[in-house]
Amino acid sequence: MNEKSVVVIGLPGSGKTTYLAALWHLVTANDIATQLKLSQLGAGSRKHLNEIASRWQNAVQQDRTYLQGLKLVRMHLNDEAGHDFVVSFPDVPGEEYRKMWEDREIDIAVQETLTSAGVLFCIHADTINQPNWIVDEAAMLNMLGLPVVASKAIDWHPQFAPTQVQVVDILQMLRSPPLDIGPRRLAIILSVWDKASGEGLTPDAYLAQKMPLLNQYLSANADGWKVQVFGVSAQGGDYDDVDPGTERSEDARRLRELDKASTRIDVVNEKSHTHDLTAPLAWLME
């Protein structure tokens, strides 16, 4: 059987585990048409996938304490032409990718997974940290008739960097030693698309508007990426918080009412709007 590997990358809270949970539900439930299907369970444990898919099905947020450590997940899939293959995904905490930008180091085990042929990069569409300038803020305060108040200056820290800078740098690292394996396919997943779609933009246009530096980097193609941008709502709305005592989510109640849980999922790109979360993977596998 042909083994293909895809690495799912993303900064903390970017929706990587939710993507995997929804994907595992989708291919096991088999209740809507998908480009890739589960061919067999195969030997071995699927505890991690079942755990995260169960939370997803119950519309409960993933438990971050459960998501520590690096886990390699395998799925036996086949495509519409009947080709069987095993797709391996490392489920790596976003902290590892944060370390790439902030600490300029990476776990040696993560390094191996980053040499996968396909890259699926998750970016939380609703929490993009954009650069803000003092002079622009001062102008706005001035317009509102409010005073500019300076506080004690704080030193630079890598965490202040705009999201687009961190993404560009991680992508550049993937095309530099020791992670470089040559030109690759890159699926950019704008996660939590249900929060972003209200702006009426396509995923490509949204990326260009919210992250112009990343858009220029991808358009220049100096690093040889073959790119597609997808807007993905893998949950369909807000799920119940794991902390006891927090208010139950109205979205979660509504989503649990759907007869086919797979229809919670929305995948949007320039050409299509489906519930098929395997579409980005199928494109990476081409």
Added chain:
Amino acid sequence: MTNREIICANPACRVSETGMCLEGLPLDDCSSYGNEPAVEDEADEAEHDVEEIASSTITLSSGRALSAEIAAKFLLNWDSRVIAIIGPRETGKTSLVAGIYDLFQSGRIGEINFARSSTLTAFEIACHDARTASRRGVPHSERTRRGEVLFYHLDVYGGVANDGVTLLLADRSGEEYSEVADDIANANGLVELHRADVITILVDGARLLDAGRRHSIRMDITMILQGLSEADVLRVDQRIALVLTKLDMVETSENSARAISGFDEIHQHLVTKFAGKVQGFDIFKVAASPQEARMARGTGLKTLLESWLKKQPCVAVEVTNERKPTRAFARIRPLNEEQAHE
């Protein structure tokens, strides 16, 4: 010498590419060198659809400004430009470099697009004090400390950059340039000036507005250029970009006309004084990081960037029998070797 295969049991080691041991050991002393990496039992691996993976870390590129040695490697890749920036303390050098990078954050600059950069961390540090994350009330820039020259790197394309240009912006403390005026021997170590396509000289707008301090600007710049000329650093194919900084302060001052006139006089003086020594002078007026919103952030930087990226026309020079490497960095030698040649 044996024809030993270059392999290492440590999967993180890149001895086959670098010739160097990851642990820093002589190759013959490294117990991993020459051995195949250990391969996990694939049959065991297939038994588990979920694996817990063990860990240890490796270091990635720093993203910081580049040394001259590393920067020289970038000159071999694409069409490239080296830009030296001469400016006394608090003239706005860091603001200028950061301002250009920060304009790319919001989109392309005219027709010029960002393509990549190996110094994103360095740019982010340079930009910090003009961003709200610094919690400062007004934009500020850290001064460049004395030490070796470092380079910011940008690959750009489109517009005058056509299919792509590598831009290396040299960052050195202003004091080190000023010391050329004290002793032209101080020009020897200024490697970036030898290779520079454009030497950019910053004229502090705030200083031009100051009735007392404005008088010494012309002399300071003239002395530096005179020293560089006598030290054989200036080339007839180099252009000089004379940049008036802090235009926002100049334009809103009651002494604006006097400051602009003073800048024009400096330009005319330099054109006359250094005719034939360099290809020519161009003037620019910028507000890279205005203190207040009376002027747009990055005013004038598009024109300056375009001039940096333009390919300089070839200039006929007298040919001598002495054979010198065309790239400045190739002429750099350790001090003892340089003395041996003298």
